[in-house]
Amino acid sequence: MKTRIALAGLLGAVLAAGTALAEPCLSPYVKRLAGPEKYLYVLAVDADAKDHDFLAVIDVNLASATYGQLLTTVDLGSAGNEPHHMGFTDDRTKIWAGSLFGKQLFVFDVATDPAKPKIVKTIDDITAQTGLHGPHTYYALPGRMLLTFLSSADGNPPGGFAEFTNDGQFVRAWKNPAAGPYQYDVAVKPEINRMISSSFTPLRNYRKPLAQWDMKDGGNTLLVWDLKEQKLLQTLTTDPIPLEVRWSLKKGAAYGWTNSALGDSIWFFTQAKAGSFATKKVADLGKGCLPGDLRQSPDDRYLYVSCWLRSELQAWDVSKPDKPRLHDTVIPGVAPNMMHVTGDGKRMYVTNSLLSTMDYSGNFWVRLVHIGPDGRMKMDPFFNVDFTKLPTGPARAHDMLLN
Amino acid sequence: MRRWAIVGMLLATVLTAGAVFAETCISPYIKGLRQAEKVMYLWTLPANGQGADYLSVIDLNLASPTYGRILRKVEVGSTGNEAHHMGYTDDRTKIWAASLNTSRLFIFDVGADPMTPKLLRTIEDVPRLTGLSGPHTPYAIPGRILISMASGPDGTGPGGVAEFTNDGEFVASHKAPNHVYESVIKPEFNRMLTSSWVAQRTFMSPLDKWDPKGFSNSLLVWDLKARKIVQELKGDPIPLATRWALKPNATYGYAITNATDAIWMFRMQKGGTFTYKKVASTGKGCAPGDMRQSPDDKYIYVSCIGGGEVQAWDISNPDRIRLHDTVAGVVQPNMMHVTWDGKRLYFTNSAISSIDFSPRYALRLVHIGPDGRMKLDPFFDLDFSKAPDGPARPHDMLLN
Numbered sequence: 187m188k189t190r191i192a193l194a195g196l197l198g199a200v201l202a203a204g205t206a207l208a209e210p211c212l213s214p215y216v217k218r219l220a221g222p223e224k225y226l227y228v229l230a231v232d233a234d235a236k237d238h239d240f241l242a243v244i245d246v247n248l249a250s251a252t253y254g255q256l257l258t259t260v261d262l263g264s265a266g267n268e269p270h271h272m273g274f275t276d277d278r279t280k281i282w283a284g285s286l287f288g289k290q291l292f293v294f295d296v297a298t299d300p301a302k303p304k305i306v307k308t309i310d311d312i313t314a315q316t317g318l319h320g321p322h323t324y325y326a327l328p329g330r331m332l333l334t335f336l337s338s339a340d341g342n343p344p345g346g347f348a349e350f351t352n353d354g355q356f357v358r359a360w361k362n363p364a365a366g367p368y369q370y371d372v373a374v375k376p377e378i379n380r381m382i383s384s385s386f387t388p389l390r391n392y393r394k395p396l397a398q399w400d401m402k403d404g405g406n407t408l409l410v411w412d413l414k415e416q417k418l419l420q421t422l423t424t425d426p427i428p429l430e431v432r433w434s435l436k437k438g439a440a441y442g443w444t445n446s447a448l449g450d451s452i453w454f455f456t457q458a459k460a461g462s463f464a465t466k467k468v469a470d471l472g473k474g475c476l477p478g479d480l481r482q483s484p485d486d487r488y489l490y491v492s493c494w495l496r497s498e499l500q501a502w503d504v505s506k507p508d509k510p511r512l513h514d515t516v517i518p519g520v521a522p523n524m525m526h527v528t529g530d531g532k533r534m535y536v537t538n539s540l541l542s543t544m545d546y547s548g549n550f551w552v553r554l555v556h557i558g559p560d561g562r563m564k565m566d567p568f569f570n571v572d573f574t575k576l577p578t579g580p581a582r583a584h585d586m587l588l589n
Numbered sequence: 590m591r592r593w594a595i596v597g598m599l600l601a602t603v604l605t606a607g608a609v610f611a612e613t614c615i616s617p618y619i620k621g622l623r624q625a626e627k628v629m630y631l632w633t634l635p636a637n638g639q640g641a642d643y644l645s646v647i648d649l650n651l652a653s654p655t656y657g658r659i660l661r662k663v664e665v666g667s668t669g670n671e672a673h674h675m676g677y678t679d680d681r682t683k684i685w686a687a688s689l690n691t692s693r694l695f696i697f698d699v700g701a702d703p704m705t706p707k708l709l710r711t712i713e714d715v716p717r718l719t720g721l722s723g724p725h726t727p728y729a730i731p732g733r734i735l736i737s738m739a740s741g742p743d744g745t746g747p748g749g750v751a752e753f754t755n756d757g758e759f760v761a762s763h764k765a766p767n768h769v770y771e772s773v774i775k776p777e778f779n780r781m782l783t784s785s786w787v788a789q790r791t792f793m794s795p796l797d798k799w800d801p802k803g804f805s806n807s808l809l810v811w812d813l814k815a816r817k818i819v820q821e822l823k824g825d826p827i828p829l830a831t832r833w834a835l836k837p838n839a840t841y842g843y844a845i846t847n848a849t850d851a852i853w854m855f856r857m858q859k860g861g862t863f864t865y866k867k868v869a870s871t872g873k874g875c876a877p878g879d880m881r882q883s884p885d886d887k888y889i890y891v892s893c894i895g896g897g898e899v900q901a902w903d904i905s906n907p908d909r910i911r912l913h914d915t916v917a918g919v920v921q922p923n924m925m926h927v928t929w930d931g932k933r934l935y936f937t938n939s940a941i942s943s944i945d946f947s948p949r950y951a952l953r954l955v956h957i958g959p960d961g962r963m964k965l966d967p968f969f970d971l972d973f974s975k976a977p978d979g980p981a982r983p984h985d986m987l988l989n
Contacts, residue, residue, distance in 0.1 A: 222897075248897050248920040249947035251974070532898075532917055556917040566918045567967030 207484035209529040209588070210435060213326040214376060217278040219529055222248070223588035225257075225300050226526075226535060227272070228552055229283055230573065231542055233580035235266030239285065240581070241294065241303060244552060244571055246535075246588070254569050256576065260303050262292060268542060271585045273324025275331060275352045280306070281587060282331050284321040286541070287393060289313045291321065293354055300589045307354045313339050316348040316359040320389050323371045330357065334372050334383060341389035345369025347416070366421045368405025373431040374413050377438045381411040382455065382463075384428045384444055396544045401426075401448065408444060408455060410463050422465045425449020430480040432489070434507060441507055443468075443489060445477035452480070452489065454508045469502060469510040478523035478540055484531040488513065488561050492522040494540055499525070501561055516555060516563040520547040526586040532557055539582030550574055552583050609885040611835055612929045612988070616729040617776055618679040622929050625651070626988035628660075628704055629926075629935065630697075631952065632672040632686050633973070634942065636980035641665055642672040644686065644697060644706055645981075647952070647971065649988070657969050659977060663706050665695050671793070671942060674771075674985045676727030678734060678755040683709070684987060685727035685734050689941065690793055692722050694736070696757050703989045710757045716742035719751040719762045723789030726771040730813075733760065737769040737783055744789035750816070763816045767805035773842065774813060775833045778857065781811040784831040784844055796944045801826070801848075808844060808855060810863055822865035825849040830880040832889065834907070841907055843868070845877035845891055852877075852891065852902070852910065869910050872896060878923040878940055884931045888913065888961050892922040894940055899925065899955060901963055916955050916963045920947045926986040932957055937973075939982030950974050952983050 208218045224247040231239050239262040245252045262269060267288030272281050279297035284290065293307040313319045318335035325332045331350045338344060344367035348359035362369050368385035375381075385405020386392075392399070404427050410420040425446035433442035440457035452469035471477055476495035482488070489510060491500040497520050502510040521538045528534070534555040539545050550573035554566040574580040612621040631645040641664040648655045665672075670688030677684055682700030692715040697706040716722045723739030732755055738748040748769045752760040767785040774781045785805030786792065792799075804826035809818050825846035833842035841856040852869040871877050876895030882888070889910070891900045897920050903913040921938040928934075934955040939945050950973035954966040974980045 248918065249949070251948050253920070253949060532915075554918060556915070558915050558917075559912045560914070564916075564964070567965055568970070569918065 207529055207531055208435075210482040210484050210527050211430075211432065212274065213276070213374065215276040215326045215328055216274045217276065219588065222530070223528060224250075225589045226552070227281065227296070227303065227587045227589065228537060228583045229269045229272050229585045230581040230583050231268055231539070232265055232578055233542075233548065233550065233574075233582055235542065237578035237581075238262055238265050239267055239269045240578075241281075241283065242581075242583070243301060243303065254571060256571060257301060259576075260294065260305065262290075262305075264288065264290070266542075269584070270541075271323055272587060273331065274326060274587060276326040276328055277352070278589075280352065282324040282333075284312065284324075284333075286320045286322070286336065286389075289319070296589055309354060312348075315356050316346075318346045318348060318359055318361070320345070321348075322369070322386070325372050325374070327374075332372065334369050336369055336386055336392070337388035337390070341393075343367035343388050345388065347372070347383075360416070362409070363418055363421070366405065366407035366409045368407065370405070370429055371431045373433050373442070375433045375440065375442075376413065378440050378457065379413045380440070380457070381413040381416075382431045382433075382442070383409045383411065384431050386427060386429065392541060392543060394543060404448070408465060420463055422455060422463055424453040424465050425451050425467065428453060429477070432480055432482050435482060435484065435486045439486075443480060443504070445471075445480040445491060447476055447478070450475045450477065452477075452491070452502065452510060456508070466508070468508050469512075471500065472496070475500075479525050481525045481527050481534065483527060483557070483561070484529060490525055490527065490534060492525055492536070494521050494523050497521055499536065499555065499563065501557075501563055503561065514562045516565055518553050518555065518565055519551060520549050521545065524585050526588060527557075528588065534563075535586050535588075537583035537586060539584050542582060545582060548574065548580060550580055550583050552586070608930070610929050610931075611884040613835060613882040613884055613927050614832060615677060616679070616774060618729050618731055618774075619677045620679070620681045622988060624929070626928060628989050630675070630684060630699065630706060630987045630989065631937065631983050632675050632985045633662075633976075633981050633983050634670070634672040635668070635978070636942075636948065636950065636974075636982050638669055638942070640978055641668050642670045642688070644684075645983070646704065646706060657971060659971070660704065662977065663697065663708060665693075665708060665711065667691070667693065667711075672984055673941070674726045675987055676734065677729060677987060679729040679731055680755070681989075683755060685736070687724035687727055687736060689723055689725070689789065692716055692724055692789075694724060694727075694753075694757070699989060712753075712757055715751075718759050721748050721751050721762055723748065723768075723792070724751070725769070728772045728774070730774070735772055737771050738762075739768045739770070739786065739792065740788035740790070744793075746788065748788075750783065752816075761816070765809055765818065766821070767807055767809065768803075769809075770829055771831060773831050773833050775839075776813070777838050778840075778861075779813045780857070781813045782831055782833070782842075782855065783809045783811065784828040785809070786827050786829060786847075792941060793943055804848060808865060820863055822855060822863055824853050824865050825851055825867065828853060829878065832880055832882050834886050835882060835884065836886055839886070843880065843889060843904075845871070845880045847877055850875045850877065852880075852889075854908065868908065869902065869912075871900060875900075879925050881925045881927045881934065883927060883957070883961070884929065890925055890927065890934060892925055892936060894921055894923050898922070899934070899936060899963065901957075901961055903961065914962045916965050919953065919965070920949050921945065924985050926988060928988065934963070935986055937983035937986065939984055942982060945982065948974055948980060950976075950980060950982055952986075
């Protein structure tokens with residue numbers, strides 16, 4: 187007992203975070219990290235698409251002699267497929283990842299040796315299996331993975347969903363309704379048996395250079411689903427291109443937020459007593475923000491927005507959930523996009539590639555923001571993984587997971 | 590002429606309004622530095638235990654071309670001493686440097702040429718001389734040095750306080766019922782407090798061998814002039830750094846308890862007896878290693894060896910202290926040193942060779958703003974894993 191105290195006081199401290207807080211912006215079914223992160227996995231695309239896509243493993247164990255350095259990369263075997271997002275299975279032993287241009291899907295074992303992920307399964311043609319193209323979000327359900335797809339097999343709307351077992355057996359797929367054909371992210375709230383999906387743009391648009399995009403060829407809908415039945419209940423509207431879906435982390439809370447990329451706004455969704463949902467715009471992010479990602483603090487107090495176009499990170503105080511207040515900003519460098527907040531809410535890792543067809547800067551990196559006790563942000567002046575100087579040359583760093 | 594004098598006076602008044610200057614966390618008997626530091630002395634030990642321990646002399650003169658670099662090493666001629674804490678003599682001409690493992694005491698002259706300290710004397714056989722072992726903090730009193738000692742001559746059992754003249758002649762030992770860590774004196778009240786930790790044999794063994802039954806858990810209140818213990822304040826185990834509020838006649842101060850991640854407060858009552866209570870948690874896993882003060886008694890700074898951060902606590906309301914700001918992402922931070930103007934905080938990140946868990950040894954600098962907020966200097970980064978003769982553990986610091 188007392189030995190425990192001593193260990194907690196000194197050595198144990200290195201391993202144990204020990205707070206009640208949990209890693210936000212993961213499926214609630216995913217097992218959480220017990221202590222501070224040691225490895226950061228970053229999904230990346232070779233910048234000129236000549237070398238293969240890869241998963242990078244970065245040492246984020248503060249005590250390690252190689253802290254802040256690239257440890258290894260896992261080759262995805264092909265180039266220019268635009269790997270984008272990824273997700274843990276519920277037991278956190280595997281990571282699922284695919285790509286927005288290709289048809290392959292990869293399952294990595296990250297449990298046997300978290301420092302050296304291994305591809306244990308590859309699905310070569312996920313489009314043939316599902317009738318859908320462009321898997322975006324990889325979301326854990328008990329024993330299964332739910333994937334959103336941005337398009338149908340031909341690259342046009344509607345997008346849809348597909349469900350697999352954790353070991354990669356296809357279970358079923360379904361398409362978005364005609365009233366809400368565009369697809370992007372999904373998040374569930376099991377306590378109220380609801381799931382909400384958001385909307386982006388399909389392959390026919392996003393594979394072209396940004397200048398040629400049809401800005402009207404995108405969604406402005408949030409779809410409300412019965413989680414168990416996977417049945418559409420309601421179609422909600424927002425400003426154009428609502429991206430991330432973030433439910434409040436409070437137990438049973440029937441509300442949350444999404445970031446509208448083209449509306450430069452945060453929208454609030456909430457369930458009324460009668461059961462139906464409504465949306466409203468609750469924050470103006472300022473013209474030209476183009477919010478690429480939206481993240482939460484584990485205590486439900488702050489939302490973090492990456493202004494990809496304005497190169498700024500914003501922290502919004504959401505103590506009053508439908509009245510967010512701009513609390514702090516920090517400039518991390520150019521074009522911040524994906525963020526990842528740690529389970530203790532004290533750190534946020536940031537990358538700065540959006541899509542190879544959209545990126546306007548070649549200065550790719552992974553950086554670190556510290557979040558103070560008052561919710562204010564400081565850039566770590568020493569943590570800077572330079573993705574322009576990798577062994578294979580520059581690469582676009584996108585989604586991140588911690589282990 | 591007179592007009593200029595008035596303008597100058599006004600300007601000086603405006604510039605210094607509200608500011609309090611004091612070099613904190615050194616004995617009140619020491620002549621304090623009243624200008625920006627030009628040099629740091631850093632008590633250093635080779636990481637692999639090979640080669641002599643040394644005093645690193647570091648250029649801190651912002652205008653100097655070698656700013657932020659080690660100018661020279663002053664070796665002590667022996668290794669494995671476990672270089673740890675240091676203290677100035679009251680006249681600031683000498684530095685006493687203590688060794689946790691061998692109990693050797695080294696006296697350096699820094700008065701003749703502050704940029705080139707010279708080893709004047711090595712005191713061997715300290716346990717035989719004093720009946721005590723494991724010297725921790727040298728602390729100046731007029732003409733003399735008090736050294737808190739962890740244990741008896743064989744490295745076990747209770748320790749005490751050893752007293753020497755500034756030149757190194759042994760005067761007396763004052764026994765204590767616990768493993769003495771460090772002293773703090775408030776001359777206005779003729780009171781000294783000592784904190785406590787573990788015996789030498791314990792702290793020189795790996796952490797998983799530390800037996801909690803041997804942890805001390807009290808502050809001792811001493812009658813300073815009589816060198817007599819008048820009260821024992823029991824609290825959480827391993828109260829390390831202990832700081833008395835700087836205001837004249839302030840009756841209170843704080844201690845950090847390493848084994849329980851807490852800050853405790855002591856306060857002298859009207860009748861002269863002390864109370865002692867826990868006032869804050871530094872957060873699970875912090876493992877507080879050092880605590881420092883701002884010159885204006887507004888903040889205390891706590892280093893979390895385990896938690897990887899430096900915390901600033903607002904102590905404007907002394908009984909209700911509040912976490913104000915943190916500098917995070919810094920591994921194993923331990924010793925700190927705040928400058929006379931309260932605007933800079935240097936820190937190192939080796940605890941003891943027996944318990945260090947990261948080899949990323951460094952000296953870093955934090956700037957403290959007018960609102961007490963801290964910023965890690967992005968350019969000041971003295972990497973001791975790449976020290977001149979191999980990786981080294983940097984510990985205690987003094988400025989000159």
